[in-house]
Amino acid sequence: MENNENNYNESSTNVKLPKQTHDIFAIMARGHFISSNGSKDGMNRLYDVINNPDNFDKLQAYFNVIKYNIERGNNFFYFAKIDEANSLIEKKLETFEKYIDIIDLFASMDNKITIGSRFRPSEIAEECNANVRLKQKLQKIPLYRSETLSNKVREICDLMTRDSFLEREDEQSETYKVLDSYSYLMDIVNSIAIYEDPGTGGTEPAGGIIYN
Numbered sequence: 001m002e003n004n005e006n007n008y009n010e011s012s013t014n015v016k017l018p019k020q021t022h023d024i025f026a027i028m029a030r031g032h033f034i035s036s037n038g039s040k041d042g043m044n045r046l047y048d049v050i051n052n053p054d055n056f057d058k059l060q061a062y063f064n065v066i067k068y069n070i071e072r073g074n075n076f077f078y079f080a081k082i083d084e085a086n087s088l089i090e091k092k093l094e095t096f097e098k099y100i101d102i103i104d105l106f107a108s109m110d111n112k113i114t115i116g117s118r119f120r121p122s123e124i125a126e127e128c129n130a131n132v133r134l135k136q137k138l139q140k141i142p143l144y145r146s147e148t149l150s151n152k153v154r155e156i157c158d159l160m161t162r163d164s165f166l167e168r169e170d171e172q173s174e175t176y177k178v179l180d181s182y183s184y185l186m187d188i189v190n191s192i193a194i195y196e197d198p199g200t201g202g203t204e205p206a207g208g209i210i211y212n
Contacts, residue, residue, distance in 0.1 A: 033181035036075040075180035121153040
């Protein structure tokens, strides 16, 4: 990263870049998103800076020097690596598998959780506790070992906040907001088609995943 930062600092000294350039790089280089409806750490302001056509062209040329490309989603931005190896792309896609069951759960709630939704983990836990089908969906979500439904939902929210799909709006009430970048997550998960393929002997199915 140090070499990247050296190139980053030296690449375009004659270009007048936005003063927020370093903040933008620090966020998106970690694989995070900048959403228009985010409010923490001036997220919405950073979105406006990138969305300005004059700024966008300068930033795009600047980051291209270190092999980053600014990608535009529906009210959010993120980095894509230029000429990224296929193995890294596949590994990145595989990390989204854990979200399949989470999105399925969110979409199955009485009040479906989608972009712009606000909720508390306790509300999801209560609904899951009262609905056997939802409870089963929550319990089968992998990677979590919490003994209570409330703590399991909290861990999911923590994960999604770290990955910049949620934002914790209020610490005291434990209220979360779904960010615009959630649409990227849904698009990726929807592109993962689970299929069954006959095993080598033709007698047992073997699971697989197709990335469209």
